[in-house]
Amino acid sequence: MTAPRYEARPPIVGSEGPLHERALARALARWVLGHGGSEQLAVLAGRAAVAELAGDTALAPLDQVVRAALRREPLVGDGSTPSSFVLDADGRFFLWRNHQHEGDVAAAIAARRAAGTPLPLADELLSALFPGGDAGLDGAQRAAVSGVGGRRFFVLTGGPGTGKTTTVLRMLLRLQRDGVAGEGIAVAAPTGKAAQRLVQSLRQESARLRDHLSADWQPALDALPTTEALTVHRLLGWSPAVNAYRRGPESPIEAGIVVVDEASMLDLSQLRALLRALREDAVLVLVGDADQLNPVGAGSVLMDLVAVLEAQGAVDIVRLRHSFRADAMLQPVNAAVREGDGEAFAAALASAGDRANLRTVETAAAVAREARRWADGLAEAGPPAGADEPTDASAALRQLADRQLLCALRDGPYGADALNAAIESHLRLRWQVAADTVWYPGRVVMITRNHYGAGLFNGDLGLCLRDGRGRLKVWFESEAGARAFAPGALPAHDPAWAITIHKSQGSEYGHVAVLLPPDPEHRILSRQLLYTGLSRAKRSVEVWGPQASLDAALARAVRRAGGLAARLERLG
Numbered sequence: 001m002t003a004p005r006y007e008a009r010p011p012i013v014g015s016e017g018p019l020h021e022r023a024l025a026r027a028l029a030r031w032v033l034g035h036g037g038s039e040q041l042a043v044l045a046g047r048a049a050v051a052e053l054a055g056d057t058a059l060a061p062l063d064q065v066v067r068a069a070l071r072r073e074p075l076v077g078d079g080s081t082p083s084s085f086v087l088d089a090d091g092r093f094f095l096w097r098n099h100q101h102e103g104d105v106a107a108a109i110a111a112r113r114a115a116g117t118p119l120p121l122a123d124e125l126l127s128a129l130f131p132g133g134d135a136g137l138d139g140a141q142r143a144a145v146s147g148v149g150g151r152r153f154f155v156l157t158g159g160p161g162t163g164k165t166t167t168v169l170r171m172l173l174r175l176q177r178d179g180v181a182g183e184g185i186a187v188a189a190p191t192g193k194a195a196q197r198l199v200q201s202l203r204q205e206s207a208r209l210r211d212h213l214s215a216d217w218q219p220a221l222d223a224l225p226t227t228e229a230l231t232v233h234r235l236l237g238w239s240p241a242v243n244a245y246r247r248g249p250e251s252p253i254e255a256g257i258v259v260v261d262e263a264s265m266l267d268l269s270q271l272r273a274l275l276r277a278l279r280e281d282a283v284l285v286l287v288g289d290a291d292q293l294n295p296v297g298a299g300s301v302l303m304d305l306v307a308v309l310e311a312q313g314a315v316d317i318v319r320l321r322h323s324f325r326a327d328a329m330l331q332p333v334n335a336a337v338r339e340g341d342g343e344a345f346a347a348a349l350a351s352a353g354d355r356a357n358l359r360t361v362e363t364a365a366a367v368a369r370e371a372r373r374w375a376d377g378l379a380e381a382g383p384p385a386g387a388d389e390p391t392d393a394s395a396a397l398r399q400l401a402d403r404q405l406l407c408a409l410r411d412g413p414y415g416a417d418a419l420n421a422a423i424e425s426h427l428r429l430r431w432q433v434a435a436d437t438v439w440y441p442g443r444v445v446m447i448t449r450n451h452y453g454a455g456l457f458n459g460d461l462g463l464c465l466r467d468g469r470g471r472l473k474v475w476f477e478s479e480a481g482a483r484a485f486a487p488g489a490l491p492a493h494d495p496a497w498a499i500t501i502h503k504s505q506g507s508e509y510g511h512v513a514v515l516l517p518p519d520p521e522h523r524i525l526s527r528q529l530l531y532t533g534l535s536r537a538k539r540s541v542e543v544w545g546p547q548a549s550l551d552a553a554l555a556r557a558v559r560r561a562g563g564l565a566a567r568l569e570r571l572g
């Protein structure tokens, strides 16, 4: 007699993935089973919750058989009435909240787009805003300034240094002149540092333009928001006490024009909250680089919007293509990465000469070798001299921004933490700093938490130098000159000889090295990641990694699963 065979029932939630993901999936699956859902639904619900952690707002379209089964589930609806889960017409599976949020965003944007009446700007006014400009180079900027007139919604996209802020300033001036900004202008960005940079650039550019514009533009110049840098959180009146935004349909943001820079960092729920908090007659201008990394939270709203609006040939979007900052030889390199074109990338690399290099790094020994070479480059001039004056510190900080090592990963032997440790230990040897000395001249740190009181923001780079009295201070650049802090007074910070590509968003350096993990299968590799890293450079770049990882990054465009683009298309 043969022993009975017991078939193990497949577990509803797999054993793969990190513990917190499995725990989340299991909890949701249990909830579904406890509320009369099938095992298939339990599995899908768990997957949708885990996918949301990775940034997807839905599961990609399911096959027809699964769709038919799901339509019979009481917990699944089509989105028209409340239900725990939604299966949309294209077969995407959503948690209710994400489906709602996408619908709200698509509807609000469609309503804003429909409400506008184009109001082009007369040629002579346009020319006045671009004194001495070269129409060949600034044609798209002019189109944006002209195109924003009469609208309630506008998107301006472009890579680093393409003149987005320059253009925004002129858009604001003309809207001001049109009388749109009666209730004021609010400018914000998702991070404190980006918000500060935006306001600083607006201030500098408006000062420059003031001399060129006639007297009738001066009131518009005076009305520009050049003092207050707001994060989107602050603009929306985030209240930690109630865990909600104060601004909403009942109490909208007062401004008649709202500009949000670095909009690629906005996630779906933030954009929804922003759209809900605008006055109906306000103008929303979203500004950002749609080719950069996706936001930390779920959704890829700027990328989806740009894709749909460009495919429609819409006139309420303008893409700026010419970088006024990056070396001309780097522009084809960045363009090839954006397009994911391996052949064009190789050709651009070959013609860039010493402006762009690939260094083969695929073993721990090779990383150690490159880290030493990098540290030697930093150490060559010796530890920086002391700072008797803030101007000395400013010069040292400028020198610091001349080169930066960017890592795809944070953890592991190819991550920023390991590279920081390797570079720092080499510099300590070169500069003869004792192992137990934490602060020494030349140490570089990056702030990791906003501290509004001190005016220090997540992402700010600080450099340790001795002041005129020989005391160790950490210096940070600011518009009013370098500012010194006692090391013990700093908010949370990390070493910053090497930083992650994610952390480098919004910053610029002369020379950039980008370290990729050697495993071409690594999930982090994508063209958005490589583009974000390489496009930080003004002068020259080097990529550290095997050719296979580079090829994998070029080949992989991260597309987050979700239904926003389809809904935007449908609403036209």
Ligand SMILES: Nc1ncnc2c1ncn2[C@@H]1O[C@H](COP(=O)(O)OP(=O)(O)OP(=O)(O)O)[C@@H](O)[C@H]1O
Pocket: 133, 134, 137, 138, 141, 158, 159, 160, 161, 162, 163, 164, 165, 166, 167, 201, 324, 325
């Ligand atoms: N039409 C133009 N002609 C000449 N120079 C320009 C023009 N537009 C912008 N610039 C210059 O190019 C540089 C980058 O401009 P700007 O800061 O506006 O770009 P950006 O896209 O906002 O950059 P980022 O967001 O990367 O900081 C500035 O020095 C600016 O003065």
